[in-house]
Amino acid sequence: MARLLLCDDDPMYSLALSALLGDWGHSVKTTETAQEALDHLASHTVDxxxxxxxxxxxxGVSLLHQIKDLYPNLPTIVCTGRDFLFETPLMEIGMEKADEKIKxxxxxxxxxxxINRLLKQAKKVG
Known part of the structure; x- marks a missing residue:
């Protein structure tokens, strides 16, 4: 079981994804803002x-950079429902630090x- 942090402002998506992740045996903390995510990371271990x-x-791009500055070995996935963002040059550059980008x-x-691949890679590093 891994400890996952999910930061998303869409409560329905967060509820559905956290339930799915929980069904897979993971513990999930959901936050709706970047500040809530950073506050959680400051006082809890996240995988x-x-x-x-x-x-x-x-x-999430700004949050990604803040997380990677503070916790460079924390595996991160950025996700969006706006698929076209993955092809914009600004977002491509902004999301370079992400370990994975998903729709x-x-x-x-x-x-x-x-998730399993990133967790396995993190265990090898850590």
């Missing part, structure tokens, strides 16, 4: 973070494979 790209008050419509089996 992997999943960050929404577009959020009010500071999106919110990703097949659950593919998401599980991504």
């Amino acid at each position: 992997l973070a999943i960050l929404d790209v577009v959020m009010p008050g500071g999106g 919110k419509t990703i097949d659950p089996a593919d998401l599980l494979a991504v």
Whole structure:
């Protein structure tokens, strides 16, 4: 079981994804803002973070950079429901630090494979 942080401002998506991740045996902390995510990371151990790209008050790209500055070995996944963002030059550069980039419509089996791969890689490093 891994401790996951999910930061997404869409409560329905967070509820559904955290339930799925929980069914896979993971413990999930959900936050709706970048500041809530950073506050949680400051006082809790997390094995992997999943960050929404577009959020009010500071999106996932800014949060990604803050997390990688503070916790460079924390595996991070950025996700978005706005698929076109992955092809914009600014977002490509902004998301370079992410360990993985996914669409919110990703097949659950593919998401599980991504999470397992990143957790396995992190164990080798850490």
